[in-house]
Amino acid sequence: MGIGWKNAKKAVGRTPGFYSCTKQDMKHVGWCVEKNIKIAVVPNWDGRNNEWKIELNINKKIHTDPKVYKDKEALAKMYEYYKYYYDKYNKTNK
Numbered sequence: 001m002g003i004g005w006k007n008a009k010k011a012v013g014r015t016p017g018f019y020s021c022t023k024q025d026m027k028h029v030g031w032c033v034e035k036n037i038k039i040a041v042v043p044n045w046d047g048r049n050n051e052w053k054i055e056l057n058i059n060k061k062i063h064t065d066p067k068v069y070k071d072k073e074a075l076a077k078m079y080e081y082y083k084y085y086y087d088k089y090n091k092t093n094k
Contacts, residue, residue, distance in 0.1 A: 014043045014049055016041050016050075016052050016071045016072065016074050016075050017071050017072055017075070019072055019075035019076060019079070021079060024083075025079045025082065025083070027086075028079070028082040028083045028085075028086040029079075029082050031086050031090060032082050032085050032086060035085075035089065036057075036058065036059045036060070037056075037057075037058050037059075037082075037085050037089075038056075038057040038058075039054060039055070039056050039057070039078050039081045039082055039085075040054070040055045040057070040078070041053075041054060041055075041069075041074045041075055041078050042054075042055045042064075044068050047068055050070050050071050051068050051069070051070065052068070052069050052070070052071070052074035053065060053067075053068060053069070053074075054067075054069065054074065054077055054078055054081060056081065058085075065077070065081075
């Protein structure tokens with residue numbers, strides 16, 4: 001008998017689902033991450049399973065969007081934030 005995960009319990013977690021991002025979205029994300037601007041969808045632990053918040057980590061200072069979002073709406077908002085910061089600070093973009 002081998003060692004394995006056969007009898008292990010499945011880990012239960014939260015996921016906002018899948019969001020089909022574009023090449024442009026990934027361009028914004030890559031540029032922002034290079035500039036120490038990182039944005040994440042995090043669970044709203046005080047809410048329901050489908051509620052999320054957006055956490056912005058800008059130069060190691062963490063800010064949280066006070067609004068609560070539902071699943072894919074949260075993912076779309078995350079990419080919207082990435083585009084906002086890309087447009088605001090990318091001077092070669094103009």
